[in-house]
Amino acid sequence: MTHANCPRCGGRLARDNDSGRCAPCQAAERDRLSAPPVVPANFWEHEPVRRALAERHLGRAIRAYRCHPYHGRAPLPQTVVAGWLGITQAQLSRVENGPPLVHLDRLTHWSQLLRIPPRFLWFSLPARLTKVVEHNPVPVKEAGPTETPARTDANLAASSRGGGTTDRRQFHALAALAGIAATGSLDLLAAPQNTARSISMEQVHAVGSLVDEFRRADAAVGANQLCGLAIRMHAQLSEWAAKATYSRDVGEALQATLADLAIETAWLTIDANRRPEARAYLNEAITRARFADDPRMEVRAFAYLALLTCQDRPGEALHAAEAALRSSAGWGTPRLATLLHLRAASTYATLQDMSGSQRALSKAKREFDRGTSEDDMPFLHFVTAQEIKGIEGLAYLALGRPERAAGAFRTITENPSPVLRRNHIYYSVKLADAACRQDNIDEAAWTAMNLLPELGQVSSGRVSLHLAQLRSNLGQPQRSTAATRKFVEAYDQAVQA
Template identity: 60%
Template sequence: MTSTNCPRCGGRLARDNDSGRCAPCQAAERDRLSAPPVVPESFWEHEPVRQALASRHLGRVIRAYRYHPYHGRNPLPQSVVAGWLGITQAQLSRVENGPALVHLDRLAHWAALLKIPPARLWFALPGEPTPTVFSGARVEEGGSTNRRQFHALAALAGIQAGGGLDLLTAGAEPPPNLGMEQVRYAASLVDQLRSADAAVGADALCDITMQIHRRLSTWAEHAGYSRSVGEALQSALAHLAIQAAWLAIDADRRPEARPYLNEAIARARVADDARVEVRALACMSLLLREDRPGEALHCAEAASRAAAGWATPRLTTLLHLRSAHAYAVLRDTFGFEREMTRARRAFDGGSHEDDLPFISFVTEQEVTAITGLSYLALDRPDRAAACFRAITASAPDAYRRNRVYSTAQLARASIRQGDVAGAARAATAVLPALRQVRSGRTIRVLAEVRSGLNAHRAVPEARQFFDMCDESRA
């Protein structure tokens, strides 16, 4: 099709037609002011629309919808689409440019209005099966097929909890009464998800973890249990919510993380479990440090106060690292250096028998990585690159996902330094690892590096990177 064809029906346009539409399509388009048009299936294959759907951000989907060539040379006005959705033009602008919507009723209503095919959505429309995305495959809930699929996906995730998984499938009835056996089962799932995450990254685990969380929360709502079991169950569900939140962060689905952390803090307080509350506050600080560094700093400080008197050296290290990075984003060099000094002093205290299981990732490489990220926030790419280069040169530890992320950050720091060849080499090293370790955060960093390298395709290392990208896509 050429520029002299109607983008809607493919018909030839007259030479004096400057509207971008043939006369029949212009007539049909007059009805668009009252309702969205019926679009062909190929409409949703347009690359900007596909990317917007992949981002799980309905505002971006709406913007890509408005700018689709199907509507002619000019995009649909915000005022028109806002009228379809029952909001104002200013509200639609905030939806398109603000954080992703998380209210399921609004997501479903607007998706149905725009006639987005259910199979392309990351949530269920009313009357449609609930989609669960795992390793790029879509799995429908319900029935015996779901039970087999759930077991297969759980095995891929590294979850080996035996017949108890039957309780987690969509059609299973929650047990009428809960005991410590079920609580221990829930805790074992959290441990296994944590181990799998360190090896394969969040993209392969996020949705299945959220599904497990929904099922176990249903247990707590409908089953009976004693007070002691109830407190232990609240703590276990809080740990699971924190795990789901962390996976949403690493999968670059940050708007989905905060409700889980809010829930975790509430459950921890119901159970009077300060250790779980500290973990949730530390994760909240991580979530907020880029967009709300002041609030992230408050969360880290609140966690430190809650942990006073019992925090081990490794936990103390983590909380000072959270504060240090927040200070760096706030461009407070003195605060950053003070907190990093405290973090390294605490880290020198070594591991402790009372260390909580989740704290095991606080290694020398993690301390160095946070130092590098902080130097990037302080516009010191030279020192950041030195930190990330030290990580890639050191012996690998058990956290392969973190190492891949640090290598991507080395490419990012190098491109900011002006070291094009070094950035391209680091970015090229990340590509094979992303086939096994899928992390949305890492992919986002790599996309930034790719954009920075785009003007340097003549450099041999950059050319090799782009060639490898093309091979991966193929």
């Protein structure tokens, strides 16, 4: 029997609604792969949740959280929640059904991630934990009254230098930013001579958790702050794996996990505008995935190879996307197929094949409409309706249709994702670019101007590069207006700060 009201917002359900939630709430939950939603205060008074917390069993509380009526008629899949927590579905099942967790680091990290009110917890949150932004699980530092905001992408200048090696203090600061400190696995990043000579499955899972934390932090803060740390982690763990001993089962899992780490490192180099470094990591990932007989990881590597080569080697990019589609036939989820068709759409646009790009976009939208799956890989959290619009806008830009591109980008900027902040900023810069190409100079300047305060929180070399190009275009004498002069002045001050 259909409920009369939506359990999430209380709105009246249509007679033919069999989903258990109203259309606006269904739309609001399309980003649920990214991070836990912000829930109302009375969510925690639900009897199964309250009882599990009273029994001091966080695993049962997580299970009650997943099955809460707030999420609709169907519980949240274990795969989705496991992705939030940085563990596998099998690990989450053991957490929910096994003995209570006793590790304070994990209890603290997960309770903060789910935003469990402190009054329901049986342990105190350490004073060192920084404030959590309302829609963002990644801790950020608040600026004091006399403290200037972080530089606009340490920025637009640092991306050209390629970054540098972090010292120990900076390493631990960035590790905390990425959430790595809360995993209790920093010992894996000790000096090679201090690491264990043999590797267990538990240590492989710990490495996997580290990779997941990088993925989560990247969505919020961009790659510039994380890229050097990921490169260091990749080199150190690869050296450890090459010298240590392990069983065959551990070896296969280790190869797959190191492939995942190589892919994440490749992505961070791409977003930090250090693209030439990415190919070696992707080639390594494909090799390790084959060693582990892990087609899922191999397909993921091909997806990023298509992204890497789209602009300068579109033929290769198209081959990579098509190879990934062939390899995933029979087991790939709709979200994975959506991403691969989006990669193909971008490549066709680069090749100036409008009909091919439109066909691929149509396929991507059809796959997206099929919904999520419990088998979705955690990295697919960014494949949302907004991402489809963004790729559509990029395709129109490549095809010389800036007016159509601006319409797509404007849809994103008017409905920003609270979790995928870097993507929102990136597509906002592209909106300014599209406006500039239409000679809507003032709109381009004001759009870019409004982004400058946000760039102190999200550092992405890709964004920096596009913004620098926009500043160059708007700074030309023939485009001098009050708006463009104000933007150029503000941009230059931000870079020099």
